[in-house]
Amino acid sequence: MIPVGDDRGPCGWSPFTWLLAVALLGVAVWFWYQPATARQATELLALRPRELAAVLDGPVRRLLADGVLPLLGYAVVPCGPVQVGLALIFLLAFGRRVEHDGGPAALLWLFALGAVAAGIAHAAWDPTSRVPAAGAPGAVSAVLGAYAVRHRRARARLLVPVVVVPLFLRLPVWAVLLAWVALQAPPIQRLFVLTATGPIAWPAVGAGFAVGVVASPLLRGQPR
Numbered sequence: 001m002i003p004v005g006d007d008r009g010p011c012g013w014s015p016f017t018w019l020l021a022v023a024l025l026g027v028a029v030w031f032w033y034q035p036a037t038a039r040q041a042t043e044l045l046a047l048r049p050r051e052l053a054a055v056l057d058g059p060v061r062r063l064l065a066d067g068v069l070p071l072l073g074y075a076v077v078p079c080g081p082v083q084v085g086l087a088l089i090f091l092l093a094f095g096r097r098v099e100h101d102g103g104p105a106a107l108l109w110l111f112a113l114g115a116v117a118a119g120i121a122h123a124a125w126d127p128t129s130r131v132p133a134a135g136a137p138g139a140v141s142a143v144l145g146a147y148a149v150r151h152r153r154a155r156a157r158l159l160v161p162v163v164v165v166p167l168f169l170r171l172p173v174w175a176v177l178l179a180w181v182a183l184q185a186p187p188i189q190r191l192f193v194l195t196a197t198g199p200i201a202w203p204a205v206g207a208g209f210a211v212g213v214v215a216s217p218l219l220r221g222q223p224r
Contacts, residue, residue, distance in 0.1 A: 001158040001169065003093035003176050008154055014096035016104035020111065021088050021095075024136060027076050028084045074122075075115035075139040086183055087136040093156070094147045094173075095140075101150060102219035107143065110215055114142025114208035121207035137184050138208035145212020148177055150219050181205060 005011075099107040118138020156176040160167040184205045 001160050002089060003156050004159050004168075005093055005157045006097060006151060006154040006173060007157065007170060008097065008151060011097045011100035014099045016107055017092060017095040017099045020107070021092055024076060024084065024091075025088060028081075031077070032081075071116045071119040072112060074119045075111065075136055083137065086180070087140045090144060090180055091140050095143045097151065098143050098147050098219065102146075106146075106218040109218060110142045110146055110212055111139045113211050113215060114145075115139040117142070117211040118204035118208040122204040125203045138204045141180075141205050141208030142212035142215070144177055144180060145209040146216040146219060147212070148173065148209075149213050149216035181209075 095107060098110065102110075115138060118141070122138070151173060154173045155170040156173045158169045158171060158176070160169060181202075184202060
């Protein structure tokens with residue numbers, strides 16, 4: 001079953017959600033098919049929990065100098081097709097509504113704040129790891145957290161692909177978002193890993209979601 005939206009009516013074209021999804025997919029494909037240059041990009045952009053933990057223990061000016069790029073790069077360095085595919089599916093299913101409610105700036109701020117919170121949580125959870133970490137699920141979780149607050153009574157539309165005629169089901173959105181959390185389990189993330197990055201830590205997903213919940217007032221209108 002693939003989430004494709006909700007029952008709240010049309011949410012418009014939402015170009016920035018699509019642009020963000022295309023950018024994440026493009027970076028992922030580039031990493032997988034250009035391994036030599038991808039390794040150089042990983043050295044520059046990827047977050048290594050041990051190095052970030054050392055930065056977090058230092059003065060604020062060191063965090064601004066040495067921590068910002070890895071925290072934001074953390075959101076775009078891919079892990080594997082399964083992880084990237086799940087992130088894109090949920091971002092397109094629910095991010096379009098978030099952009100409709102809050103505008104492009106709110107969507108991008110939520111994504112960036114989710115990446116930063118997830119990266120810090122990842123470093124705190126596993127401060128001795130030297131493995132580059134991938135964090136798109138943490139950034140997407142912030143978008144989902146904001147959506148969950150604003151549309152907690154919504155029902156998600158799910159596509160059930162069948163051979164002849166596709167079927168559509170509707171489930172409470174909270175059930176679908178719980179499935180998102182479950183799908184971040186390390187055994188799922190490690191399927192078909194094609195890069196040198198490690199899977200995101202579950203606390204990082206929770207940190208991203210929590211940021212989205214707290215930042216949900218960025219969105220306009222009344223919760224439903």
